[in-house]
Amino acid sequence: MKALNHHETISLVLSLGILLIVARLVGEFFRKFKMPLVVGELVAGICLGPTLLGKYFPEVSSFVLEKQSNSTIAFSGITSISVIMLLFVAGMEVDLSLIRQQGKTALKTSLLGLVIPLGLGFLVAFNYHHLFGESINTSTQLTIFSLFVGTAMAVSALPVIARTLMDLGLFRTKVGMIIIAAAMFDDIIGWLLFSVILGMLKTSTVSHGFVYTLGLTIAYAVAMLTVGRIVINKSLPWAQKNFSWPGGFLSISLGLAFLGAAFTEYIGIHAIFGAFIVGIAFGDSVHLTEKTREIVNQFVTNIFAPLFFVAIGFKVDFFANFDWQVTTVVLVLAIVCKLLGAGLGALWGGLSKKESLAVGFGMNARGAMEIILALLALQAGLISEKLFVAIVIMAVVTSIMAGPALQFLIKRKMEQDIEQKDKEQEGLFV
Numbered sequence: 001m002k003a004l005n006h007h008e009t010i011s012l013v014l015s016l017g018i019l020l021i022v023a024r025l026v027g028e029f030f031r032k033f034k035m036p037l038v039v040g041e042l043v044a045g046i047c048l049g050p051t052l053l054g055k056y057f058p059e060v061s062s063f064v065l066e067k068q069s070n071s072t073i074a075f076s077g078i079t080s081i082s083v084i085m086l087l088f089v090a091g092m093e094v095d096l097s098l099i100r101q102q103g104k105t106a107l108k109t110s111l112l113g114l115v116i117p118l119g120l121g122f123l124v125a126f127n128y129h130h131l132f133g134e135s136i137n138t139s140t141q142l143t144i145f146s147l148f149v150g151t152a153m154a155v156s157a158l159p160v161i162a163r164t165l166m167d168l169g170l171f172r173t174k175v176g177m178i179i180i181a182a183a184m185f186d187d188i189i190g191w192l193l194f195s196v197i198l199g200m201l202k203t204s205t206v207s208h209g210f211v212y213t214l215g216l217t218i219a220y221a222v223a224m225l226t227v228g229r230i231v232i233n234k235s236l237p238w239a240q241k242n243f244s245w246p247g248g249f250l251s252i253s254l255g256l257a258f259l260g261a262a263f264t265e266y267i268g269i270h271a272i273f274g275a276f277i278v279g280i281a282f283g284d285s286v287h288l289t290e291k292t293r294e295i296v297n298q299f300v301t302n303i304f305a306p307l308f309f310v311a312i313g314f315k316v317d318f319f320a321n322f323d324w325q326v327t328t329v330v331l332v333l334a335i336v337c338k339l340l341g342a343g344l345g346a347l348w349g350g351l352s353k354k355e356s357l358a359v360g361f362g363m364n365a366r367g368a369m370e371i372i373l374a375l376l377a378l379q380a381g382l383i384s385e386k387l388f389v390a391i392v393i394m395a396v397v398t399s400i401m402a403g404p405a406l407q408f409l410i411k412r413k414m415e416q417d418i419e420q421k422d423k424e425q426e427g428l429f430v
Contacts, residue, residue: 004070012071016078016307022048023306036160036399038367041306042392045313055317079311080271082304083372087191087272088257089300090369091279092293093162094184096225105349106181109342113363114154114186116341117334118193121153122146124333133326133386147197148382152373152391153337155190156183157399160367164403175355175410178346179362187369188280192221194373195264195273198380213268220263221277229281232256236287246292253282253296270376312375312392316385327390334394335401338364354409361405370395 004012026047027040047053054061125146129136132149136142161183170176196214239248257275264274282288343360351359374391377383383391 004074008069008071008074011069012074015071015075019044019048019310020303020306023310027306034403036164036367038160038305038309038371039396039399041309042312042371042396045310046318047313048310049313050316051313051318051320055319075311078304079308082308083376084257084261084271084275085254085300085304086308086372088254088275088279089297090187091276091281092283092288092296094188094280094283095180096184096280096284105346105351106178106185108349109178109345109359109363110182110185112345112348113156113182113338113342114189116344117153117337118150120150120337120340121333122150125149131325131329132383132390133323134384144197145382147193148377151190151193151197152370152377153334154186154341155194155366155369155373156186156338156363157365157367157369157395160365160369160399161362161402164365164399164406165362168403168406170406170410175351175358175362178349178351179359182342182345182359183363186363191273191276192217194376195270197382198270198376216267217264217273220260220267220274224260224277224281228278229284232281233285233287236285240287246295249288249292250296250299253278256282272372272376309371312371315375315378316388318389318392321385321389322393323386323390326386327393330387330390331394331397334366334398335364338398358406358409361402361409365399365402366395367399370398 023041023044026044027037030040030043031037048061050061123146125132125148126142129142129145134145136145161179165176165179195217236249239252243249243252257278260274260278261271262274265271283293339357339360341360342363343356346356346359347353371392374383374388374395378385378388
């Protein structure tokens with residue numbers, strides 16, 4: 001078995017150190033302007049990768065992350081583990097009881113927020129795939145590509161949405177809860193669809209048929225969210241009593257996440273789906289304290305997430321692959337699909353026009369999840385570098401839009417309602 005030599009070991013740890021520090025510095029800079037941390041981490045990768053540093057100072061760029069060596073392969077392995085852990089943490093954010101509590105409004109919002117973007121994205125891509133800068137030769141490729149575009153339009157970014165709502169003080173409001181519940185449900189279905197699409201691409205390399213794989217996937221998801229969830233919930237108190245805590249939880253939860261990832265990868269569905277479902281099973285446990293959840297979240301989002309998002313900047317030259325037409329098509333289609341789907345769903349559920357539009361903008365934030373989806377599609381050879389760049393730009397723009405739009409549409413109205421209630425209460429005591 002090959003091992004890293006002295007020079008490659010230095011190169012790998014040097015890369016990790018530089019990337020982590022630069023990602024944090026740039027991320028904090030962007031956070032001062034009320035932008036998500038992930039925006040700064042992406043910009044850090046673009047600066048250090050082939051787009052800027054690699055183009056103008058190639059020797060320095062090679063020094064940061066040496067190309068064509070075993071250290072590069074090791075770094076690629078670390079980013080693959082990072083995305084599995086990221087999806088595990090995203091799964092932990094899913095609160096099944098919240099989806100049930102929000103009832104019909106959240107269900108209607110989720111249903112149209114999923115079906116309309118999926119259907120509209122599929123139809124546009126199927127009939128006008130040339131607008132996305134793709135060269136497609138067979139009907140099978142066209143169907144898989146159109147399914148990907150539809151899924152990309154349907155998926156939201158739960159962590160970014162939750163963070164935006166918390167920053168605005170809207171997380172515990174009716175509109176905030178509906179956005180979170182609907183986004184959770186859409187993400188479960190969206191990631192299942194995307195995992196199936198990736199599985200369809202791999203049909204020539206795995207021994208299982210597509211229907212068999214789909215059946216195993218659904219069986220795995222149902223088993224983990226029923227029996228698995230109950231077993232985990234009942235086992236946690238025993239583990240907490242007998243293991244050092246929260247270190248024990250980190251080992252058990254991440255261990256099961258990797259096992260789930262290995263199983264779904266084996267049956268022909270991407271590893272991320274296995275970790276995502278395990279994350280939901282753990283996150284739903286009543287024995288999982290907020291402190292433990294926060295420790296896992298901090299561990300993954302501050303160490304592994306920055307490495308993953310910075311590494312995206314190393315994948316392509318963002319300036320050389322930027323295409324105005326493709327970017328505009330993706331951006332407009334994404335915004336129209338989500339505002340129309342989620343907005344109409346919320347209106348159908350009984351919200352006012354302004355609240356419905358706010359729900360649309362809230363669920364329109366694509367952030368980290370869309371970027372993960374685009375990167376996996378690029379690695380699978382499903383999309384070109386031009387479309388990859390367009391999707392990353394769309395994810396960043398829609399995430400930045402969400403906060404100001406929610407603030408403009410409903411935050412002032414809610415503050416006025418609170419002021420009015422305060423005045424009415426004061427009047428009662430005069």
